[in-house]
Amino acid sequence: MQFQYSEKVEALRTQVRHFIDEQVLPAEALYDEQVAAAPWDTPPIMQTLKAKAQAAGLWNLFLPADYGDYSPGLSNLEYAPLAEETGRSRIAAEVFNCSAPDTGNMEVLARYGNAEQRKRWLEPLLAGKIRSAFAMTEPDVASSDATNIQTLIRREGDEYVISGHKFYISGAMRKDCEILIVMGKTDPDNPNRHQQQSQVLVPTNTPGVRITRAMKVLGYDDAPEGHAEVFFDDVRVPVENIILGEGRGFEIAQGRLGPGRIHHCMRLIGAAQKAFELMCERVNTRVVFGQPMSKQGSVREDIARSYCEIEQARLLTLKAADMMDRAGNKAARELIAMIKIVAPNMALNVIDRAIQIHGAAGLGQDLPLAQFFAYARTLRLADGPDQVHMMQLGRDLAARFG
Structure with a gap:
């Protein structure tokens, strides 16, 4: 590999650094004030910064080149120094629409979602209009081994019914978090433990989705993103909400x-x-x-x-x-x-x-x-x-x- 960044990457890195120094870092104090006033709302200053970043072409930089129309055409190696720049600020990654968990969810939808799922959820995420969360971790099992996941996703006719308990679901506390990607078991008795799980799209306003509290991290509530405890009480979604198919979670x-x-x-x-x-x-x-x-x-x-x-x-x-x-x-x-x-x-x-x-x-x-x-x-x-x-x-x- 080449250790010297290309002219293209150097130019982008300079642009990102200047944007952070001139726009993002000076806005952090106001950001904190607005979060304190309304913890789970996206602060107005963040919306202003995102609009400026999008206008400057500093948007969705994380998507690698093989995602076609969804990608700005950067490789992982090209994105690396840009992501490093965003790490210098607590809020910069979101300004450029490059923050977790949305980045991972956008990659899932871009890689594994069907055309309808991409249209309904990926496009507004790419535009920064909504936020999302990835619901995998559970309090009652060692979730570092994902085959332990106990949330059940059972099919009843044209719907999936989801029952389970998740926690530390990053991003789910936000009021503009509109979609959850939920991991659970559709086939818990499958002898292949790696084919028991599936992932399904669950809008946060679906009846039975209960976001009960924000979990803290070393005393921080990490507002406005937060880390939610979520219960799924017989939540029903259409079978079309499955991603890639049963057993592929x-x-x-x-x-x-x-x-x-x-x-x-x-x-x-x-x-x-x-x-x-x-x-x-x-x-x-x-x-x-x-x-x-x-x-x-x-x-x-x-x-x-x-x-x-x-x-x-x-x-x-x-x-x-x-x-x-x-x-x-x-x-x-x-x-x-x-x-x-x-x-x-x-x-x-x-x-x-x-x-x-x-x-x-x-x-x-x-x-x-x-x-x-x-x-x-x-x-x-x-x-x-x-x-x-x-x-x-x-x-x-x-x-x-x-």
């Missing part, structure tokens, strides 16, 4: 999570880079024991170690993206697992050092470090815990080299 989940994992890692690298820059600014302006912090040996070590770790993770992410482009997501699964293990832990280390160097200010609301830390810690669980990725990666490597 596990396959769809695997196809959805691969790109989503690497997108998170790209943004985490951006968050770590921002924390690193704040750290360097702090040590050059803060005086302790009669001299700038930058003259302290332990501080210099933290800076050097952080820079090395960020660059290592960045290069591994680019390698994974390149493999996805050249050989497909399945062929890149080991690299995707590697970066999913490496990036959150790297970000936690770097952000923790930045917090330490900032002292009490690093824990507060005037800097993004605390929320960056919560996001990085979440990513050690979301889209598969570290242990699952290491178990599967270790298994495959042992077999190959043994």
